[in-house]
Amino acid sequence: MSAKSDAEVVREVSERVDAALSKNHRTEIVIVVVLVLLFLTGIGLVAYGAAVQRWEFLVPGGLAELAIVFPIRQLVKLRADNVRLQIIPQLLRLADNPQAKALAAKLIERLIEQV
Amino acid sequence: MSETRKALQDVADLLREAGWDRPGAREAKNGGSASPDLIRHVLKIHFAEIEEARASQYAPELRRFILDAAPEVTVSQEREDPEAQDAGGALAVILGSSAVVALARGIKAWLELRTRSSVVFKARGKELVINNLTCHQAADLAEKIAGLLGVTPSAKG
Secondary structure (H helix, E strand, O other): OOOEEEEEEEEHHHHHHHHHHHHHHHHHHHOOOOOOHHHHHHHHHHHHHHHOOOOHHHHHHHHHHHHOHHHHHHHHHHHHHHHHHHHHHHHHOEEEEEHHHHHHHHHHHHHHHHO | HHHHHHHHHHHHHHHHOOOOOOOOHHHOOOOOOOOHHHEEEEEEEEOOOOHHHHHHHHHHHHHHHHHHHOOOEEEEEEOOOOHHHOOOOOEEEEEEEHHHHHHHHHHHHHHHOOOOOEEEEEEEEEEEEEEOEEEEOOHHHHHHHHHHHHOOOOOOO
């Protein structure tokens, strides 16, 4: 079996990266929706509690507001992952000798450990 | 498992299949040993006994001489101190064995311009110091560099 040409490898990698990026984009939309819902719920509870003078509503409202930190962290992580993915095809295109290719392969292994 | 991790693992598998993780594997797969010229060698060039600022000035100059003589090699300027602000006072040359003679010609031409300079070559953990006094002919220099890299110099270029 003959080895794949560099162009073929880069094309396949680009396709895989594009697929992962579009899935990540869908996940991002879901997270943003959850984030907005949590925020609106929290602010709604706080506003309602204040309007009807039932201060116990401030507790779940405040908790919902605090909970938005989790989707925000997920979003930040997802953006960082996307940047990592986007550099890969470009990096592979620049690897034009065996040493650079080995280095690129090693970098991918490192990225897997970090994600 | 996240989609990013899955994608990265697929990419790693693809690269492993294509032999990117083992330099020289593809050549071996396509019929025995690799042609000597497909094997790339890395040669580091430093300047001896001069200040860093002067080395940063010499490095791009020598790089130009090398590229004029041997356009097929890859030469990049490197910083010896990663935290330094300058462009770097060292060079990293990636070359095939057929480029050794042309590389030596470029370095010899530069040494003729900078007669008092000494150049230190480093490869495979060994060192070679060359200046205008120890190197009279480009052919001598080619032989010494080839010895350092462990190749036979061929007179191509």
